[in-house]
Amino acid sequence: MSDPTSPPLPPVAVAGPTRRSGIGRRDLLAATVSTLFAAGAPALAVAQEAEPPLDPRLSADTVTFQVRRGIFKGLLVRPRVAAKRPGVLLIPDQRGPSPYWRSLARRYALEGFTVLLPDLLAPFNQPEGSDEAINLMARIIPAEHQLALDAAADLLAKHPECNGSIAVVGFVWGGPYAMQFAITGSRVKAVVIHYATLPTPDKAAAAKVPVQFHWVENDPRTTPQVEPLERKMIGAGRVFESWVYPGVAAGFASDAAARVYNKEAADRAFDRAVFFLRRYLGGG
Numbered sequence: 001m002s003d004p005t006s007p008p009l010p011p012v013a014v015a016g017p018t019r020r021s022g023i024g025r026r027d028l029l030a031a032t033v034s035t036l037f038a039a040g041a042p043a044l045a046v047a048q049e050a051e052p053p054l055d056p057r058l059s060a061d062t063v064t065f066q067v068r069r070g071i072f073k074g075l076l077v078r079p080r081v082a083a084k085r086p087g088v089l090l091i092p093d094q095r096g097p098s099p100y101w102r103s104l105a106r107r108y109a110l111e112g113f114t115v116l117l118p119d120l121l122a123p124f125n126q127p128e129g130s131d132e133a134i135n136l137m138a139r140i141i142p143a144e145h146q147l148a149l150d151a152a153a154d155l156l157a158k159h160p161e162c163n164g165s166i167a168v169v170g171f172v173w174g175g176p177y178a179m180q181f182a183i184t185g186s187r188v189k190a191v192v193i194h195y196a197t198l199p200t201p202d203k204a205a206a207a208k209v210p211v212q213f214h215w216v217e218n219d220p221r222t223t224p225q226v227e228p229l230e231r232k233m234i235g236a237g238r239v240f241e242s243w244v245y246p247g248v249a250a251g252f253a254s255d256a257a258a259r260v261y262n263k264e265a266a267d268r269a270f271d272r273a274v275f276f277l278r279r280y281l282g283g284g
Helices: 099-110 131-139 140-158 172-182 225-237 261-283
Strands: 020-021 058-067 070-080 083-090 114-119 160-169 188-194 211-215 240-245
Touching: 058 099, 058 140, 070 099, 070 140, 070 211, 083 099, 083 140, 083 172, 083 211, 083 261, 099 114, 099 261, 140 160, 160 172, 160 261, 172 188, 188 225, 188 261, 211 225, 211 261, 240 261
Parallel strands: 083 114, 083 160, 160 188, 188 211, 211 240
Antiparallel strands: 020 240, 058 070, 070 114
16 A cells, blocks of 8 residues: 555666665674664754644554553554554654654555554653753663663564564664664564664674665765675675665655655655565565
8 A cells, every 4th residue: 555645656776776685594693782872863853744634544542561660652553444464663763753753654554564653752751852852862871762662562563453573664863773673683573774873784784684774875974884784794694675865865754844854765765665574574
């Protein structure tokens, strides 16, 4: 299925982004959460995006889960017709859920997935997108965030409308956490990462599940890691795809109201992610 607000795109073989991939079978030791590097978020939106009403083909609920003393929330979206489907855990940047991320969660749900968008700010009563929220997220050690995301993944996998086969999709700040799911090889069957600063190539190459990367061509923060990471993953026999997008900035698919947003590149990245997820999770 496709999002009615997004017209069909040409085949992915058009001129533009390049793709590199590797296929392998061997396993390496997992890295620890302490290797995660929190990356900076794209520039804040210049205007608040209006949030459309829920598509009548979808159902959405707020779910809660507890980690130690913290009560976290998440938006769970899925097609209205009840069925067991593959799941997608959507990890946004450190601004937390926003109208854009909720819209993206709905878009994945329209493609036939049960989607959970966790709100890691929920226990702290901070407004989404505020400077206070961003600063708070930066002060919390990565291991604490990972515990909350692990709990969210468990909730999603056990939901009555999920078949237990789940993937993680991460953007910028959320990318290293998505990579950690791939490194540990637990809970998930595939991972998609957008322009994130990752652990060292050796540790990232320990991924035990297929990973799809989306990079921008000339980003001083992320471009230097692309080729070393690819070489390590090929050498380790890992299964991965690596897409590089020219002429756009990091954050091109992270907020439709931001100056760096590029709809054409964002739509291509989305279509490629959906194709990748269907290949390894089924469904859609």
